[in-house]
Amino acid sequence: MRKAHRLKRRFYCAKGPNNIWHLDGYDKFKPFGFCIHGAVDGFSRKVIWLEVSDTNNDPKLIAIYYLDALKRIKKTPRILRCDAGTENSVVCLLQQFFRNEATDHFAGSRSVIVGRSTSNQRIERWWGTLRQQGIQWWINFFKDLRDSGRFNELDQIHCENLKFCFMNLTQTHLDRIAQQWNVHEIRPQHNSDAHYGKPDIMYFLPETFGAFDYGTVVDKRDVTCCKDMYSVPKRKFDKFSELAYLPPSSKVEWLNNFAISLEKSYLEEKECIVIGDFNYDILKHDNCSKSWLDLMQSVNFSQLVESPTRPDLQMPVDADSALNLFLELNDLVANSYED
Known part of the structure; x- marks a missing residue:
């Protein structure tokens, strides 16, 4: 049927920046205790956040990623696209709260779209990019530690030590990947009407591409209040604070x-x-x-x-x-x- 042109491929196209954010978790790191979570703007493909922690199952932790992004950008998206997992329960409620007084068709409860994770096209595609940009190296590295017997994933002490040694380093690597992605040039795609260019430029200067910003301005005080009530800070892996040397004479x-x-x-x-x-x-x-x-x-x-x-x-x-x-x-x- 495809050769007979009876099936037509559907093309994804967002109207402008902050029209829709796609968020999801990346589980390829999970066997080693590292859980990556990210969000991508549908129009510009700009990475809104890319975080790693020891869990993706805490709704309040996902909420802090979302609220930190609102505090930084000072806007909430028109639509939030995520899956039906319980980890997204708080962030969905927060999105509806910040869009409650909007006057467009996607106000309130309509500002959240919940569906299957495999259908969350923008973020699912970006996970492939993340793997190509160097996260596969870390996966192979941890597998080598496990296969050589130096790391036992069933040993809690080993797991905690692995997080202490590599969690902050992995976050630094993710920050570098997101920064490089946001300033790189996206080339035109075959048979697609999606805009192309640098994600940061498409996001901050949508008028250049014949679009405009669909974000809703948020009150900083509301964001701060929600952080105090509905979120938890990201866990810091800094238990080992110093290395001490004992001279025999003192x-x-x-x-x-x-x-x-x-x-x-x-x-x-x-x-x-x-x-x-x-x-x-x-x-x-x-x-x-x-x-x-x-x-x-x-x-x-x-x-x-x-x-x-x-x-x-x-x-x-x-x-x-x-x-x-x-x-x-x-x-x-x-x-x-x-x-």
């Missing part, structure tokens, strides 16, 4: 400085795990060992590792051995939690 001075750091973490209610070789022989019960134990008890710390992590004292401490020791310590900590 145990007392070092212990005082270390106590200040622990007290700060304790008062800020940050989760903290102390890992290292502190050269305190707690079996001798001397002043230094007693001070160390008193400090640990004052911040409610308990000992998790009770067996030697490096029984061979002659083992060379090079990079590979340090990595193996680190992974072995992860297993010991995990087993201690289970016990």
Whole structure:
């Protein structure tokens, strides 16, 4: 039938910037604990946001992406296109709230279009672009860590360490991809009436392309109020705040400085795990060992590792051995939690 020209392909075409935003989550990273979420403007194909966190299932987290975009752009789109997942429940209500007093046909509840994720054309197409722009490298990298046995996706300690080491780095990479995409030249497409050019120029200067901005101006106070009521801040992976070195000749001075750091973490209610070789022989019960134990008890710390992590004292401490020791310590900590 296609050869007989009885089937006609439907072409997508948005009227102008902020006429419709397409948002969705990208799950190819999910097996490693990294969940990417993005939104794309239907007219200009400009990336509105591109964020990575440890979940895409929290409606309040998706809401913060949306509200941060409104605060930055100072407008809400005429239509929001998403799937029927529960993670979009809050953002749909917020979109209807900001469009409640609009006078056009898409005011209020009509400002949200919910449908199958595979039919969300603009964002689904852009996920392919994201993979081509370098996210596939990260997927292969994490797969290599898993296949080589250095990362166990069923081990919570391994997963948290992976997020700590790579979450912020991945976000920086995503920011760079979005920035480069928004200023690159989109070429004309065959058999398509879609506009072409640079996404940023099409978005901010729609008059150049015979279009105009369909966005609805939002009150900054309303955005701030909604952020306080219906969103949660994006989780920060900054539990490991410092690397401390203990010189053999200055145990007392070092212990005082270390106590200040622990007290700060304790008062800020940050989760903290102390890992290292502190050269305190707690079996001798001397002043230094007693001070160390008193400090640990004052911040409610308990000992998790009770067996030697490096029984061979002659083992060379090079990079590979340090990595193996680190992974072995992860297993010991995990087993201690289970016990």
